[in-house]
Amino acid sequence: MKNIKISLLSKVLLLIVAALFVGTLFVPMWQIQLDAPQYPEGLVLQLYANKIGGDVAIINGLNHYIGMATLHTENFVEFKILPFIFGGFALVSLLLIFVAKRKAVLWLFISFVLFVILAAVDFYRWNYEYGHNLDPNAAIVVPGMAYQPPLIGYKQLLNFGAYSIPDTGGWMLMGAGILLLFIILKEFKFNKKKEIV
Amino acid sequence: MKNNLLNIAMAFVLVGALFTSCKPKDSNDAVSGNAAQKAYVAPGKYDEFYNFVSGGFSGQMAVYGLPSGRLLRVVPIFSEDAQSGWGYNEETKPMLNTSHGYVPWDDQHHLNMSQTNGEVDGRWIFANANNTPRIARVDLKTFKTTEIIELPNSAGNHSSPFITENTEYVVAGTRFSVPPDNVNGDVPINSYKENFKGYISFVKVGKEGEMDIAFQIECPGVNFDLSHAGKGKSHGWFFFSCYNSEQANTLLEVNASQKDKDFIMAVNWKKAEEYVKAGKARKQKVKYAHNVYDEKTHTAKSEMRTEVLVLDAKALKDICYMIPCPKSPHGCDVDPTGEYIVGSGKLAALVPVFSFDKIQNAIKNKQYDGDYEGIPVIKYEAALHGEVKKPGLGPLHTEFDGRGNAYTTFFVSSEVVKWDIKTLKILDRAPTYYSPGHLTVPGGDSKKPFGKYMIVYNKITKDRYLPTGPELAQSAQLFDISGDKMELILDFPTIGEPHYAQVAPADLIRNNGQLKFYKLEDNKHPYVTRGEKESKVVRTGKRVDVYMTCIRSHFAPDNIEGIKIGDEVYFHVTNLEQDWDVPHGFAIKGANNAELLIMPGETATLKWTPDRVGIMPFYCTDFCSALHQEMQGYVRVSPAGSSVPITFSVGTNFPPATK
Numbered sequence: 001m002k003n004i005k006i007s008l009l010s011k012v013l014l015l016i017v018a019a020l021f022v023g024t025l026f027v028p029m030w031q032i033q034l035d036a037p038q039y040p041e042g043l044v045l046q047l048y049a050n051k052i053g054g055d056v057a058i059i060n061g062l063n064h065y066i067g068m069a070t071l072h073t074e075n076f077v078e079f080k081i082l083p084f085i086f087g088g089f090a091l092v093s094l095l096l097i098f099v100a101k102r103k104a105v106l107w108l109f110i111s112f113v114l115f116v117i118l119a120a121v122d123f124y125r126w127n128y129e130y131g132h133n134l135d136p137n138a139a140i141v142v143p144g145m146a147y148q149p150p151l152i153g154y155k156q157l158l159n160f161g162a163y164s165i166p167d168t169g170g171w172m173l174m175g176a177g178i179l180l181l182f183i184i185l186k187e188f189k190f191n192k193k194k195e196i197v
Numbered sequence: 198m199k200n201n202l203l204n205i206a207m208a209f210v211l212v213g214a215l216f217t218s219c220k221p222k223d224s225n226d227a228v229s230g231n232a233a234q235k236a237y238v239a240p241g242k243y244d245e246f247y248n249f250v251s252g253g254f255s256g257q258m259a260v261y262g263l264p265s266g267r268l269l270r271v272v273p274i275f276s277e278d279a280q281s282g283w284g285y286n287e288e289t290k291p292m293l294n295t296s297h298g299y300v301p302w303d304d305q306h307h308l309n310m311s312q313t314n315g316e317v318d319g320r321w322i323f324a325n326a327n328n329t330p331r332i333a334r335v336d337l338k339t340f341k342t343t344e345i346i347e348l349p350n351s352a353g354n355h356s357s358p359f360i361t362e363n364t365e366y367v368v369a370g371t372r373f374s375v376p377p378d379n380v381n382g383d384v385p386i387n388s389y390k391e392n393f394k395g396y397i398s399f400v401k402v403g404k405e406g407e408m409d410i411a412f413q414i415e416c417p418g419v420n421f422d423l424s425h426a427g428k429g430k431s432h433g434w435f436f437f438s439c440y441n442s443e444q445a446n447t448l449l450e451v452n453a454s455q456k457d458k459d460f461i462m463a464v465n466w467k468k469a470e471e472y473v474k475a476g477k478a479r480k481q482k483v484k485y486a487h488n489v490y491d492e493k494t495h496t497a498k499s500e501m502r503t504e505v506l507v508l509d510a511k512a513l514k515d516i517c518y519m520i521p522c523p524k525s526p527h528g529c530d531v532d533p534t535g536e537y538i539v540g541s542g543k544l545a546a547l548v549p550v551f552s553f554d555k556i557q558n559a560i561k562n563k564q565y566d567g568d569y570e571g572i573p574v575i576k577y578e579a580a581l582h583g584e585v586k587k588p589g590l591g592p593l594h595t596e597f598d599g600r601g602n603a604y605t606t607f608f609v610s611s612e613v614v615k616w617d618i619k620t621l622k623i624l625d626r627a628p629t630y631y632s633p634g635h636l637t638v639p640g641g642d643s644k645k646p647f648g649k650y651m652i653v654y655n656k657i658t659k660d661r662y663l664p665t666g667p668e669l670a671q672s673a674q675l676f677d678i679s680g681d682k683m684e685l686i687l688d689f690p691t692i693g694e695p696h697y698a699q700v701a702p703a704d705l706i707r708n709n710g711q712l713k714f715y716k717l718e719d720n721k722h723p724y725v726t727r728g729e730k731e732s733k734v735v736r737t738g739k740r741v742d743v744y745m746t747c748i749r750s751h752f753a754p755d756n757i758e759g760i761k762i763g764d765e766v767y768f769h770v771t772n773l774e775q776d777w778d779v780p781h782g783f784a785i786k787g788a789n790n791a792e793l794l795i796m797p798g799e800t801a802t803l804k805w806t807p808d809r810v811g812i813m814p815f816y817c818t819d820f821c822s823a824l825h826q827e828m829q830g831y832v833r834v835s836p837a838g839s840s841v842p843i844t845f846s847v848g849t850n851f852p853p854a855t856k
Contacts, residue, residue, distance in 0.1 A: 055776075057775055058775070058776045061748070061749065061774070061776070065822075065823065065824070139750075139823075139824055139827075140823070
């Protein structure tokens, strides 16, 4: 069982997975779109692997009314680590083409899923932190009101509608995950005969 | 008997009804059923065209959307504008500097948009000042006046700022001939013929729009009125209408209306360029201001220039030619092909159309009718393409639709007449309300008109709108000219008194790289404050410089002490916002000038001389945010010689409150 090698197709798919991981380093992974009557064109906060992008200055300017802490890339250790994590995933995917063991692919997939869960928890934690840790001396204090953006989906925060969804990089990561899952299913389920032989 | 009486009464009623029905129709009849639909632009939708309209005696330029007629903005050019601080703040005061010193007002008559290959290109718009002769350039990326050049040897710069087809030159002319600046002007007024000269100026326009007087041409003393450049085949020529060839210096309404014909002066400017290059121009000592607004420092500089090159039209025989034109011509308009030149004699009963080819032939064959003050006069018939017969009364201006039609306004008979340029046949007439001056068709004086609309600017408004006392707004009227008949679709009031206007397709301006705000990192203002931490108050003798920032919703500093009577305080306020449409205002009690209106990323300076001891509040005047009413501060003014030190703060009570 340990000797079973993955097919050529799976190797090609692994190459694509590696490319997707590398690509994620250059495009935003996640976006929080904000709409308000005064911003018909919308504002967007974009999370890259290594920085916060989009209309950060404007959003920071607006958030001072409600006493939300300002967002700065350097305050998040995540943006230093994430590029290495994606780089690591890309490297491992490439190595697997040569190692070509299906069990190894399975481990890669499991660790990726674990990463996604951890990332979601981390994202939620920060959202909670920024949404709740408000300056008590802020100009606008609405009793009981928190400004935690949704983990995913839509939520109305005072005059702003916040819409939290994956950006290009997020979809690429999702693609990488689906491809990995496909390789595993293909290698474990449909290659059972090979296994016996 | 009773029956007879009844019959007579009936007859009176009938005759009365007959007379009443003979009365000209009510103006409402001029509007057709779907006019509202044609002029309607739904809320949130954009207009199809930008309409740039001269402000006349307001000195400014108004920008309207067409076909809605909605006023989009008023751009200050030649007059102070208290609301934006134009001419009041330290940065823009130099823009209104002239050889006469600071001039706070002017009369802005004509606008001409920059062109490339004879088509409007949406880069800049040029504006003339009639009273103290100047030309301004407005940058259409910022809708801000960025350059003003004064014209020496001139008075009443009316035939300006018309441009050549690649914006090589913008011209100026003198409506009131006067003795040149370098001679003793202390002469009897009735020595007009001997001492008064008419100067026309060719101002070179550089790649970035920068203006420089390339040369002037000294012509006989007449009144130069309007002008237009040749285009296409006639590129290289310029045509100026002139009246008062009688050279009267008093009661011109009679004395300048004596001759049957005055002139359109054709200027071969390519030839003039050659003469300048060949060193035929003389250097003349003059004094004129050249003012430039720098977008990086947000500050204007005024420089005095002292020399100009002058060509003598009389001595150099082949740069100027006079074409007789009946009677006291006003408008001088060149059709899109460049072949036909339309002269509109204010008092003439016909409209002559001259042919460029015929003019060239006449010059070649020397078909002259003597000379006027040393300038050859071409035979009228030799230059004439034909005359529009019985067109109306008081022709003033002509525009073109690019389909072979011309549209001429008639002041006295209060109408616009559409006619065929080639056949000179009248095709349609439409009444206007009342007494039109200029008119404009989008691109109507270029090679490529967008002949969908025509706007007529009327001189008399009377009963067109709800009354507002003795003083009324002026009136513009929009016509749909896409069909055979001109169709009135909208009236709209205008600021000042509109004269010539320009129209460009909306996309040409919208997509020209419109600036939304000034980048703070590019702000090179000498007194910029890039962040609250850099804000400070610096005393240098009696001068106090306040380096102040503003951001929603506070100033930094907002508490200032240590100002004394006798100080001159300069508030250099930087707007730290970096987003579209977040201006802040700054006003302080007792300021003897105006407010500041500061765009995001911009720095502006207000000079303030405190006149009394006490606490003087300042505040934001532009409703910037939900906490705009909180955006305020205080300055403590102490007596001269007081020992209160300069202190400044925001957010902390410093120095600690004491009794």
